[in-house]
Amino acid sequence: MQKQNSDLKLNNDVYMPTLGLGVFQSPPKETREAVSAALKAGYRLIDTAASYMNEKQVGEGIKDSGVKRSDIFIVTKLWISDYGVDEAKAAFDASLRRLDADYVDLYLMHQPMPTEFNRTVAAYKTMETLLADTRARAIGVSNFSPEHLKNLIARTSTVPAVNQVELHPFFIQRELREVHRKLGIVTQSWSPLGGIQVYRPKDPNAVLNPLTHPIVVAIAGKYKKTPAQVVLRWQIDHGNCAIPKSVHAERIKENFEVFDFKLSADEIAQIDGLDTGVRGGPDPEALNTKTFPFKIDNSVEADSAVRTY
Numbered sequence: 001m002q003k004q005n006s007d008l009k010l011n012n013d014v015y016m017p018t019l020g021l022g023v024f025q026s027p028p029k030e031t032r033e034a035v036s037a038a039l040k041a042g043y044r045l046i047d048t049a050a051s052y053m054n055e056k057q058v059g060e061g062i063k064d065s066g067v068k069r070s071d072i073f074i075v076t077k078l079w080i081s082d083y084g085v086d087e088a089k090a091a092f093d094a095s096l097r098r099l100d101a102d103y104v105d106l107y108l109m110h111q112p113m114p115t116e117f118n119r120t121v122a123a124y125k126t127m128e129t130l131l132a133d134t135r136a137r138a139i140g141v142s143n144f145s146p147e148h149l150k151n152l153i154a155r156t157s158t159v160p161a162v163n164q165v166e167l168h169p170f171f172i173q174r175e176l177r178e179v180h181r182k183l184g185i186v187t188q189s190w191s192p193l194g195g196i197q198v199y200r201p202k203d204p205n206a207v208l209n210p211l212t213h214p215i216v217v218a219i220a221g222k223y224k225k226t227p228a229q230v231v232l233r234w235q236i237d238h239g240n241c242a243i244p245k246s247v248h249a250e251r252i253k254e255n256f257e258v259f260d261f262k263l264s265a266d267e268i269a270q271i272d273g274l275d276t277g278v279r280g281g282p283d284p285e286a287l288n289t290k291t292f293p294f295k296i297d298n299s300v301e302a303d304s305a306v307r308t309y
Contacts, residue, residue, distance in 0.1 A: 017045040
């Protein structure tokens with residue numbers, strides 16, 4: 001893909017857009033329309049996963065958009081039920097088939113599975129062969145802690161290019177980002193606007209929403225921007241890649257209008273100060289094939305199935 005001024009350089013010299021569209025929990029039909037709308041609005045990164053059950057619709061949305069495949073950065077992920085050598089190969093082939101693509105730009109492990117780490121390592125070694133064969137332009141991980149990264153790097157040959165983690169103003173992952181900086185790993189933020197704290201609140205009577213916090217609202221007023229645009233700009237100013245999710249064309253377009261301003265160091269620090277140190281999503285230490293036994297059917301017959309969960 002053609003390099004843009006805002007792109008992030010990965011540790012293997014591949015360039016990745018700093019802002020993309022996420023499609024977690026997007027229904028299939030809405031996914032197709034959202035992807036097409038995003039690409040027409042200027043996005044060039046689309047993030048999906050085998051476990052989202054909408055890779056096929058991502059591929060259809062790309063075709064609908066009219067944007068050349070070579071100009072698009074596709075990210076997808078290997079689910080934990082397919083960790084292992086042969087399992088990972090079959091799962092990757094199935095993802096390509098669903099996406100109707102010959103390669104992906106970034107292939108990620110979805111979880112570290114510390115209680116089944118041998119399988120995690122085996123899958124990552126398979127991903128290294130996909131990288132060598134240029135079927136994946138870059139490989140990385142999701143939801144890995146500093147300890148998970150240390151253990152993986154010690155047993156494999158390729159430092160992950162990206163670690164995609166929960167990161168938003170109430171959970172800023174300062175220590176992890178510093179580890180990433182030292183290792184040359186790009187931080188990619190899922191739930192970059194803090195939505196996980198809204199639709200899955202720890203306390204339904206005390207919902208944390210960065211977009212309504214007085215500090216964010218005040219900064220938005222200063223720049224005549226929306227709170228969401230301010231938080232996305234905060235992500236970018238930190239050097240993160242953000243992948244906000246939306247299925248609404250106007251919101252998708254609005255979220256992309258963040259390249260005409262920058263936050264001051266003081267404003268970045270103010271938003272950093274909202275950190276609670278508490279994650280909203282599942283604990284990666286506790287997620288494995290026993291605690292989360294969901295499996296993906298990678299058969300051709302299953303490709304047209306509609307997600308039911």
